[in-house]
Amino acid sequence: MVCVKISLNNHFNHFTASCWGKGVCVITEKVTFASVLDNPIYRDRDLLYKLLPPSGLLHRTEQKNELIMELAPILMNSAVSCVFVYGNPGTGKTAVITELMGELEEEAKKRKVSLTKAYVNCSENRTETTILIDILSQLNPERSYPRVGWTRGKAIAEFTKLLNDLKTHVIVVLDEVDYALKEGGDDILYRLSRVNDTVKSKVSTILISNDVKVSDYIKPKTQSTLGRVKVIFAPYTAEELEDILKSRAKEAFKKEVVSEQVIQKVAEIEASRGGDARKALELLDTCAKIAVARGLKKITLDLVDPALQTLEKDELFGLVSTLTKHQKLLYLAMIKTKASKFDSGKVYKLYREVCEKQNVQPLTVRSIRTFIVNLSELGLIRSEVGWLKDLRKKSRTITIDIDSATRKKLRKLIRDSL
Numbered sequence: 001m002v003c004v005k006i007s008l009n010n011h012f013n014h015f016t017a018s019c020w021g022k023g024v025c026v027i028t029e030k031v032t033f034a035s036v037l038d039n040p041i042y043r044d045r046d047l048l049y050k051l052l053p054p055s056g057l058l059h060r061t062e063q064k065n066e067l068i069m070e071l072a073p074i075l076m077n078s079a080v081s082c083v084f085v086y087g088n089p090g091t092g093k094t095a096v097i098t099e100l101m102g103e104l105e106e107e108a109k110k111r112k113v114s115l116t117k118a119y120v121n122c123s124e125n126r127t128e129t130t131i132l133i134d135i136l137s138q139l140n141p142e143r144s145y146p147r148v149g150w151t152r153g154k155a156i157a158e159f160t161k162l163l164n165d166l167k168t169h170v171i172v173v174l175d176e177v178d179y180a181l182k183e184g185g186d187d188i189l190y191r192l193s194r195v196n197d198t199v200k201s202k203v204s205t206i207l208i209s210n211d212v213k214v215s216d217y218i219k220p221k222t223q224s225t226l227g228r229v230k231v232i233f234a235p236y237t238a239e240e241l242e243d244i245l246k247s248r249a250k251e252a253f254k255k256e257v258v259s260e261q262v263i264q265k266v267a268e269i270e271a272s273r274g275g276d277a278r279k280a281l282e283l284l285d286t287c288a289k290i291a292v293a294r295g296l297k298k299i300t301l302d303l304v305d306p307a308l309q310t311l312e313k314d315e316l317f318g319l320v321s322t323l324t325k326h327q328k329l330l331y332l333a334m335i336k337t338k339a340s341k342f343d344s345g346k347v348y349k350l351y352r353e354v355c356e357k358q359n360v361q362p363l364t365v366r367s368i369r370t371f372i373v374n375l376s377e378l379g380l381i382r383s384e385v386g387w388l389k390d391l392r393k394k395s396r397t398i399t400i401d402i403d404s405a406t407r408k409k410l411r412k413l414i415r416d417s418l
């Protein structure tokens with residue numbers, strides 16, 4: 001039997017490389033290009049993940065209403081103070097704000113209110129300078145701004161000058177702002193909250209974060225100038241996820257391909273794991289991919305478990321690839337053996353051996369102890385501190401629950417990435 005790894009990067013009509021590559025599924029049935037492309041499952045796979053689905057965003061009326069109430073003054077010619085949007089990953093924050101920005105722009109056009117918007121993803125732009133340059137290039141697309149080389153002072157001067165020249169309403173969305181706050185500090189927020197005192201444009205700001213503790217990273221001085229409006233995106237319930245999946249499945253799959261029970265099960269699983277619509281869609285998509293690979297005409301209930309396993313393995317591989325070099329060496333030391341339980345002394349010995357083999361200078365016991373805690377926080381290992389009976393002292397026990405096939409793949413992944 002040939003083991004085929006489905007991770008097609010084709011550019012045919014309804015499969016985009018980015019989505020299809022998500023969730024690699026290992027399938028042992030024989031598949032051909034024709035069988036995949038002529039499958040009876042997908043109608044338009046893109047529509048499963050499209051940020052704004054044609055059928056619209058469900059179950060976010062309350063949040064949309066709150067935001068409309070907050071943003072409406074812009075259409076009456078005044079700037080709004082900063083609005084905070086919080087919620088766990090996959091709860092529709094980016095989607096709802098994107099939809100609302102479109103609606104706001106349309107209404108502004110109708111009412112002849114001059115409005116320009118800038119959307120910045122702060123996981124990509126983490127410093128005040130790069131955020132300002134990103135905003136500048138969106139507000140003034142005719143000019144090409146340098147990606148590097150500008151000092152903070154230069155970026156601020158250009159930003160102020162452009163806002164004075166434009167004399168318009170500007171709405172700035174800083175998405176995933178927690179990245180910028182943790183790494184770049186809160187200067188950008190202070191600047192945006194104060195900018196209206198000094199320029200001829202009117203700037204309104206929306207901050208999106210999935211870390212509710214984001215205000216811990218904002219200095220009291222900045223907090224006092226920011227608005228107090230907070231819009232919370234709660235995790236989706238099973239019923240809400242069910243509706244979302246149903247409406248998106250209707251667009252993405254062929255008629256009657258997916259049963260209510262499958263959608264119900266996927267919705268229940270994801271509701272219990274954090275109410276993330278993105279993950280629910282990925283799980284449903286993985287069920288569909290397995291159905292395609294198996295040449296099935298329908299997505300059946302028995303595909304949910306293998307789909308879950310596939311995704312869990314992918315998450316594990318993704319997580320491991322983000323570790324630092326010595327964290328990888330430590331993890332490699334632990335998964336090299338067949339053992340699934342160690343004490344921390346044994347782990348350090350194994351780690352030193354791996355370092356020696358890789359010709360790397362090992363770190364101290366203390367650093368490794370910290371890494372053990374890190375790996376445990378990431379869920380890669382379990383680590384518990386308890387009393388050792390015979391030694392009469394406390395010791396850390398580390399447990400790893402991974403099957404031998406996955407260990408083998410992880411070992412290769414780590415070795416290749418060192």
Ligand SMILES: Nc1ncnc2c1ncn2[C@@H]1O[C@H](COP(=O)(O)OP(=O)(O)OP(=O)(O)O)[C@@H](O)[C@H]1O
Binds near residue numbers: 051056093095
């Ligand atoms: N209410 C909804 N109806 C339909 N689709 C939704 C809904 N909420 C989220 N989605 C879909 O789920 C995916 C994730 O949504 P989105 O990117 O808006 O989440 P987010 O809250 O911004 O997550 P993150 O914090 O990870 O950035 C998108 O594909 C989006 O279209």
Ligand SMILES: [Mg+2]
Binds near residue numbers: 094
């Ligand atoms: Mg988002």
